[in-house]
Amino acid sequence: MWRFLADETTPYVEEAVRVFGERVLAAEEEHAASDSQATIGRRLLHLIFGTQDDGQQLPGVLADLVDNPGSKPAQAALTNHVDATLEADPGMASAAIEIVAAFYRKRAEGGDLQALVDLGDFLYWDEPEGARAAYQEAIDAGHQHAVIDLAKVLWVGLRPPAGGLARISDDGEPPTPPERAPRLK
DSSP: OOSSHHHHHHHHHHHHHHHHGGGTTBOOOGGGGSOOHHHHHHHHHHHHHOOBOTTOOOOHHHHHHHHOTTOHHHHHHHHHHHHHHHHHOHHHHHHHHHHHHHHHHHHHHTTOHHHHHHHHHHHTTTOHHHHHHHHHHHHHTTOTTHHHHHHHHHHHHHSOOTTTTTOSSSSSOOOOOOOOOOOOO
């Protein structure tokens, strides 16, 4: 399961609440077909809460954020709700992942190389192969800083498990340290 999915989606849903306000769960209008952060956030909220007709009351965690957009407790309550909902429904979590990943891919198709790096960052902990591919694509397209990000994902993927190299035998004794090479003068 994705460890940080709710945290990753929070900026999008907060932007949607800021832009759309009380109409955040209304069915999308024709002009909302863009791929802005607010629209992506709205799609995520529709996935989690469904859509509503005009006049229906928003769920409490959304209403609190609409009424108090800068409120840290309201933001935390929404993040906790999103986390619990996605944790309970792996299919919904997969759909949320695809919404966010598609947003980055579409930006990358439009020539935004940073979007490939952002996609790699999004996939980093839970889909390291996808992150590696995104970083490599950014590098191939000329984003040189992505080399560092690729190195990080490869390092995390190649590190031995904790304690994996500390014991050589089962005799209960730690391995003897190797002799040091003499210093060069």
